[in-house]
Amino acid sequence: MFIKIDLTSDVPIYVQIKNAIIEGIARGELKEGDSLPPIRQLAEDIGVNMHTINKAYNLLKDLGFITINKKYGAVIQVEGxxxxxxxxxxxxxxxxxxxxxxxxxxxxxxxxxxxxxxxxFGGRRNE
Amino acid sequence: MFIKIDLTSDVPIYVQIKNAIIEGIARGELKEGDSLPPIRQLAEDIGVNMHTINKAYNLLKDLGFITINKKYGAVIQVEGxxxxxxxxxxxxxxxxxxxxxxxxxxxxxxxxxxxxxxxxFGGRRNE
Amino acid sequence: MFIKIDLTSDVPIYVQIKNAIIEGIARGELKEGDSLPPIRQLAEDIGVNMHTINKAYNLLKDLGFITINKKYGAVIQVEGxxxxxxxxxxxxxxxxxxxxxxxxxxxxxxxxxxxxxxxxFGGRRNE
Amino acid sequence: MFIKIDLTSDVPIYVQIKNAIIEGIARGELKEGDSLPPIRQLAEDIGVNMHTINKAYNLLKDLGFITINKKYGAVIQVEGxxxxxxxxxxxxxxxxxxxxxxxxxxxxxxxxxxxxxxxxFGGRRNE
DNA sequence: GTGGTCTAGACCACA
DNA sequence: GTGGTCTAGACCACG
Incomplete structure (x- = not known):
């Protein structure tokens, strides 16, 4: 999964990450049950701080797109x-x-x- | 023109004001050529800082909904x-x-x- | 308002702060409309980091006990x-x-x- | 005994297990003197790590709901x-x-x- | 002057 | 090895 951050944007980084992940689901690159990368790994990958990823993941959880647990980390699970x-x-x-x-x-x-x-997102179905 | 501000919203006040004014145009309550209230007056009317109104007016100008000049103040003039x-x-x-x-x-x-x-905004036209 | 933190407790500090504030409301020391101290001030007062207070305030907001805005800071406003x-x-x-x-x-x-x-909390009413 | 784990809950798994066992006692499905399943077996049954079951059993012991010995394993014995x-x-x-x-x-x-x-738990008595 | 965002880096609980 | 918590300290947007 590839997330591109625009540091000059006035959209907060954690929101950009949130959007990118939802976009990934919409495109079918991320499916129900898939785990997102561990926060520290994704942080390193896209060159931002751990806490920023953490905030994005927790936002996704609050919005009903993922669940978070210590065993599998952040897992895609979309609430209707x-x-x-x-x-x-x-x-x-x-x-x-x-x-x-x-x-x-x-x-x-x-x-x-x-x-x-x-x-x-045309032909895709999210199940 | 009646603008209601929601302090509990996470939409910045100056954006709420901007939205309310555009909504006013859409509803036909504000027409091309109309002047918006002077900054000080509107600030007092809705109980916010002059600074905030100023920011809203400047945003409206940047978005192409009004022009600002010393003589007539802020005047509705919508760019297509x-x-x-x-x-x-x-x-x-x-x-x-x-x-x-x-x-x-x-x-x-x-x-x-x-x-x-x-x-x-049904039957209305903005001209 | 006096908040006592137990650093040895396994209850996270931000939860202790959240509880203390709700307790303050229950005791009538904090009323609807009152502002909580600015996060940085409260942080200094009870000797914890700003971010910890911020987390507590945001939790209180999510739980429906306060609203947060930049003008008045965190204001008691209890959702039923x-x-x-x-x-x-x-x-x-x-x-x-x-x-x-x-x-x-x-x-x-x-x-x-x-x-x-x-x-x-006996004789008190929260309105 | 049937224990259902909710990975999406923010209640730690070992606490969920502890709760489920106490609930089992309350419902009369587990009685004083009964043995809990061996750690390995229960771990396999509900699909969690042995370590986690062990933690739950030790917690139950500390709370005064079971005793643990080499011969009989974990045995229900409730302290008043x-x-x-x-x-x-x-x-x-x-x-x-x-x-x-x-x-x-x-x-x-x-x-x-x-x-x-x-x-x-109505008509039941724990003896 | 207020909260919001972000970083760097530490320690801990849970699995 | 995972997320959660906490600290110290910086900069920014909003009012």
Whole structure:
């Protein structure tokens, strides 16, 4: 698994790592039951501190994408979406859509954009 | 114009203000050519520091929603979307969509969510 | 507010701090709306590292006892209990009660113990 | 005896095993004088390391639920509760009750919860 | 002046 | 060998 960090980004490193791992699941490179690398190893691999990886893993745990135990480390195990997730999704989405709308981007153009991203994960099923 | 700030949110206040103003444009409460309130006044109205309002206005300017000049202050003037905007939109959208996909939300369900938000601004045109 | 840490305890320091603060609320020394000390100040006061306090505050936030914002820092704001809380409460309680039962402590004796602790917070209301 | 381990729980495995055995006594499935399975066998049965079982058995011994000798292995022999037990019980219970109280759960509701758990072991006596 | 992020490096509990 | 905790000390974003 290859994670590329942009140190100049204003997105915190641990969030970038979180996103990269979820992206890895979406792409099918990481499957349910797979173990993520040990925090210290991944830290060395991508050249950041152990604590930063730790924070990313714990965030993934809180978001329901992995479980953590001392035997197998961090293991992919995705909780399905629920009402709370839908709510937070909507709240994240709303200001983005509003900006696009105000800038004159119509609904169909926006949906096309969404479809384009979805198609990247196209044939895959997450089970 | 009524802006409600949620101090408990982890969205920075100046971003909340920015979002509220764009939302105001989307809802038709603010139109091209309208002036935003003077910084001091808005700061007092919603009970935050002038500095914070200033930051929000500057962000709106950078995003192409207003112009700022000494004479008229902050005036709504929306730049249409361009390639750079599309790129940043995609970058914002991607991790959100990826999470939804991995959690088992399919494309159509996501699109329905998008449509729901778009419909809030329904019949309006921004000109 | 006075927090006493037992460095020899196997309860992590940040958990001890969390417990002490909840205890402070229960005793009425901390009320809704009160700000907790800034993390660095409390860290110095009780002689632990800033990060340990930070962890305690974030845990309290996750548990629904405080909110955190940059303006007022950590502010007491208690979420009422819900189903999820009841479940975790039951799971915590079960092994404790089971031990007591097996050791021959009957229901009434156990309840008396509970009442004794409740009475420490007796006349108070948390609103 | 059937012990189910939850690797995703943050309760250590050896504590889960300890709890399960005490629960077995409470339910009457294990009685005074009964032998627990040999360490190796139980380790194999539930798929954990011998070391972990050993730790659980030693904990049970320290808590006064079993005796361990070379001839008969681990044998259920429950010490009645004493002052020290009461003290540790109180210390465990206090933060749990405090959280419940602060979240607005009143004494009677809490006691009802306790009674519900006690009733699971209802008509039984441990002798 | 507040919390948030990150680093470097140590020790410990659990498996 | 795994994650968890803790420390000391730095820099940054937000208000």
């Amino acid at each position: 979406f629920n009402g709370a997730f839908m709510e937070s999704l909507k709240e994240e989405l709303r200001p983005i859509i509003t900006e696009a709308f105000v800038k004159g981007m119509d609904r169909d153009a926006f949906i096309k954009l969404v479809e384009g991203i979805y198609d990247d | 979307f361009n390639g750079a905007f599309m790129e940043s939109l995609k970058e914002e959208l991607r991790p959100i969509i990826t999470e939804a996909f991995v959690k088992g939300m399919d494309r159509d369900a996501f699109i329905k969510l998008v449509e729901g938000i778009y419909d809030d | 209990f819900n189903g999820a809380f009841m479940e975790s409460l039951k799971e915590e309680l079960r092994p404790i009660i089971t031990e007591a039962f097996v050791k021959g402590m009957d229901r009434d004796a156990f309840i008396k113990l509970v009442e004794g602790i409740y009475d420490d | 509760f004493n002052g020290a037990f009461m003290e540790s019980l109180k210390e465990e219970l206090r933060p749990i009750i405090t959280e419940a109280f602060v979240k607005g759960m009143d004494r009677d509701a809490f006691i009802k919860l306790v009674e519900g758990i006690y009733d699971d």
